[in-house]
Amino acid sequence: xxxxxxxxxxxxxxxxxxxxxxxxxxxxxxxxxxxxxxxxxxxxxxxxxxxxxxxxxxxxxxxxxxxxxxxxxxxxxxxxxxxxxxxxxxxxxxxxxxxxxxxxxxxxxxxxxxxxxxxxxxxxxxxxxxxxxxxxxxxxxxxxxxxxxxxxxxxxxxxxxxxxxxxxxxxxxx
Amino acid sequence: xxxxxxxxxxxxxxxxxxxxxxxxxxxxxxxxxxxxxxxxxxxxxxxxxxxxxxxxxxxxxxxxxxxxxxxxxxxxxxxxxxxxxxxxxxxxxxxxxxxxxxxxxxxxxxxxxxxxxxxxxxxxxxxxxxxxxxxxxxxxxxxxxxxxxxxxxxxxxxxxxxxxxxxxxxxxxxxxxxxxxxxxxxxxxxxxxxxxxxxxxxxxxxxxxxxxxxxxxxxxxxxxxxxxxxxxxxxxxxxxxxxxxxxxxxxxxxxxxxxxxxxxxxxxxxxxxxxxxxxxxxxxxxxxxxxxxxxxxxxxxxxxxxxxxxxxxxxxxxxxxxxxxxxxxxxxxxxxxxxxxxxxxx
Numbered sequence: 001x002x003x004x005x006x007x008x009x010x011x012x013x014x015x016x017x018x019x020x021x022x023x024x025x026x027x028x029x030x031x032x033x034x035x036x037x038x039x040x041x042x043x044x045x046x047x048x049x050x051x052x053x054x055x056x057x058x059x060x061x062x063x064x065x066x067x068x069x070x071x072x073x074x075x076x077x078x079x080x081x082x083x084x085x086x087x088x089x090x091x092x093x094x095x096x097x098x099x100x101x102x103x104x105x106x107x108x109x110x111x112x113x114x115x116x117x118x119x120x121x122x123x124x125x126x127x128x129x130x131x132x133x134x135x136x137x138x139x140x141x142x143x144x145x146x147x148x149x150x151x152x153x154x155x156x157x158x159x160x161x162x163x164x165x166x167x168x169x170x171x172x173x174x
Numbered sequence: 175x176x177x178x179x180x181x182x183x184x185x186x187x188x189x190x191x192x193x194x195x196x197x198x199x200x201x202x203x204x205x206x207x208x209x210x211x212x213x214x215x216x217x218x219x220x221x222x223x224x225x226x227x228x229x230x231x232x233x234x235x236x237x238x239x240x241x242x243x244x245x246x247x248x249x250x251x252x253x254x255x256x257x258x259x260x261x262x263x264x265x266x267x268x269x270x271x272x273x274x275x276x277x278x279x280x281x282x283x284x285x286x287x288x289x290x291x292x293x294x295x296x297x298x299x300x301x302x303x304x305x306x307x308x309x310x311x312x313x314x315x316x317x318x319x320x321x322x323x324x325x326x327x328x329x330x331x332x333x334x335x336x337x338x339x340x341x342x343x344x345x346x347x348x349x350x351x352x353x354x355x356x357x358x359x360x361x362x363x364x365x366x367x368x369x370x371x372x373x374x375x376x377x378x379x380x381x382x383x384x385x386x387x388x389x390x391x392x393x394x395x396x397x398x399x400x401x402x403x404x405x406x407x408x409x410x411x412x413x414x415x416x417x418x419x420x421x422x423x424x425x426x427x428x429x430x431x432x433x434x435x436x437x438x439x440x441x442x443x444x445x446x447x448x449x450x451x452x453x454x455x456x457x458x459x460x461x462x463x464x465x466x467x468x469x470x471x472x473x474x475x476x477x478x479x480x481x482x483x484x485x486x487x488x489x490x491x492x493x494x495x496x497x498x499x500x501x502x503x504x505x506x507x508x509x510x511x512x513x514x515x516x517x518x519x520x
Contacts, residue, residue: 144201144202144205147193147202147205147209148205150186150189150209151205151208151209151212153182154182154183154186154209154212154213155212157178157179157182157183158183158212158213158215158216160179161175161176161179161183161216162215162216162219164176
């Protein structure tokens, strides 16, 4: 089980690095898909199976599909893939950064109890065992729910305002 | 901009810092910062020319990186202490990372590189909002966690900010970039005294807001953005030009104007804590900013040939007037004698 968690984490970091180091967003979405898959598997490993399924459904099935549709609509004649030594250098430096961060902060993130507790998270009891949390989000967390919804609505309007107009939209001016 | 989008964006711009200021849960504080950042991006890029869009991209990248660093340190703090309370953030590594993240949001040195270019690329009203309203939420968070902050780190950052704010502003001719470097230097003064007395940080912040608002509204009214156009802008409103000089001297911290009050109290507090060398250094570093403030004041009141000294103001007056500007000028020049009232209020 410890090995599974470790494997999922390594694969997650690998795909996220491929998102960060790729020059084109069209091939970076591949990294997002697989990174999200391994992220959901990591969530299962610490006991959040329901949250993992919800994330899988909404993120991959909702937002990435919408992204793919909008990409197909705008169209890009010559998307570029990973090429040459520039992106290799980016990838290697990201890997070194992650390894360096883990080594530097090793005292804070000790490996005691790694993977053999579920739902406990070393004293931080933040994930529930049952499914009543969804209804509690609407009841106890009403204000947070409203603010989160407002934030998402705001993001929609901000993005719409930034890309409005074909000739003087934000993406074209760069 | 579309009126519906404008309404949502304006109300989110006000809602974001309000959420951050009134929260005691770290996640809500972070949500407020994110709403604030998202709301101001299209406002910076409102004019849609490449300079404004580049300014908004620079703003977005810096603030997003700072937000993710802040979220990372929040999660580390939760992992260590088991609770999300802001005032109980006692993990050392988390406090240091939070300091880095919040100073990145404020524009303190050494994370100040985005500030002059972002302020230069957008309109004067957006410069006003970016230098005054946007500083509210990160400074509030810094004040809430001030007990677990490292004094030496903050003093180092603030001295560096005063140096960069002073030296960086010396070579500038654009007024908005000068206001950016003045903002960096003033934020340095604010964070210097953060761990010793949050009252004084708040007092410095309010004074800075008043002075910067007055200066930027004067710049907007005179419709000048460079020192070369500031030389001939006195014909639009000669009295305002004279008052602008008073405001600039107040920004520099000269007694008996308002800007002297926070500097004096900060130096007193530093001396009480036996940090006299730091106090002397910061007083000397504020001389650098004094030079470019005096330069602006000199160039705006200069007599430029072929004009004569008694040249009358331009015959066609501008329609835009700001009725609250005289009140702000008085507030930015005359508050030092009633300093005990402010100490009592704070």
